Every structure is written in C-alpha cells, then in structure tokens.
Amino acid sequence: MAEVIGLGHVGIYVHDLERMVAFYRDTLGMRVTKQNWRAGIVFLSADPEGADHEIALFRGRADGADSQVINQISLRVATLEDLRVFHQRLVAQGLRIDAVVNHVSALGCYYFDPEGNRSEVFWVTGRACWVPIAHLIDIQQPDDAVLAEVDKLWERLRHVRMGDRMANEPASLELD
Numbered sequence: 001m002a003e004v005i006g007l008g009h010v011g012i013y014v015h016d017l018e019r020m021v022a023f024y025r026d027t028l029g030m031r032v033t034k035q036n037w038r039a040g041i042v043f044l045s046a047d048p049e050g051a052d053h054e055i056a057l058f059r060g061r062a063d064g065a066d067s068q069v070i071n072q073i074s075l076r077v078a079t080l081e082d083l084r085v086f087h088q089r090l091v092a093q094g095l096r097i098d099a100v101v102n103h104v105s106a107l108g109c110y111y112f113d114p115e116g117n118r119s120e121v122f123w124v125t126g127r128a129c130w131v132p133i134a135h136l137i138d139i140q141q142p143d144d145a146v147l148a149e150v151d152k153l154w155e156r157l158r159h160v161r162m163g164d165r166m167a168n169e170p171a172s173l174e175l176d
Helices: 016-027 080-092 143-157
Strands: 004-014 030-034 042-044 055-059 070-077 097-102 106-112 118-124
Touching: 004 016, 004 042, 016 030, 016 042, 016 055, 055 070, 070 080, 070 143, 080 106, 080 118, 097 143
Parallel strands: 004 055, 070 118
Antiparallel strands: 004 070, 030 042, 042 055, 097 106, 106 118
C-alpha cells in the first residue's frame, strides 16, 4: 500500500529573501543548494547529500497579520507508482490538484488539502539537479516515457553544480 515515508521540505513565503537566506545559511549553517533570484526562490539543506533541500524560501509574502506564510508542505513517497496512487486518491477525494511537475530531481503532485493548505507528495528520481525547475508532466504515462522526460531536462541542466546559478536565469521555474 502506498504511504508517505517522510517529510521532505517546507516552503516558506518571506518578505526579505536576502535576509532569510543569510539567516538560514550563516546563523543556522545550512547550505544553499538551488537558487533562482530572478524567480525569487532559494533552497537550503542541512545535509545536501541526504536531501537536496529541507527549506525552500519564496519571495512574496504579503503584509498583514493573516498573510500566508507556508507555500507548501512536501511529503515523500517511495516510488513513482506510489506517486500515481496518491494522485488518484487526491482526485478521488475531490481535492484540487494545483499541478503535477517534473523537478528533474523529483516528480511532485501539488494539491490543496481539505482546509486549503498547499501541499505536495513527491518521488525522488535519482537524478541530481541543482536548478529549481517545475515543468508539467503526465505521470500516468508508462515509466519509460516519464523517465525520458526527466532525463531530457536533466541533460540540459546537469552541468549546474550545487549552489551555482544558471547563466541567464529564467524569471520562472520553467525553461523554454
């Protein structure tokens, strides 16, 4: 039976991205693993060999006491088939699916829980990718077709090393 095997990461909306990156990096000792300053996103990890990020910081937190702080809570599953099962369960429950995306290093199904909190279930592909990226993908395709899409993007991005920035960063998390 498909089940969540652990917490992957938490995404946080922030007012001051530079200040928050400095805090997590310099005060807490985490390492910047992925970044796209034009898109306003930086990922950090305490253990980059074990998890490519545990914290994702997103520029754009609204002002006000009731502003949304959490961008997402991401839960890991063991297999691609588990991800498919969870996608089907979420749809069957009538929950709103935000997107199913190819991050190269993982495939994620973003959804809104019964109280409207944005969450993700994801499967780690085994392809290290140090670029924050999100391309729509149909995970209902056969495994070889899904992995071919992952590998196509991985071939384009594999030269970017952990913590480096892409030359000509896109202003979104999608590539042309």
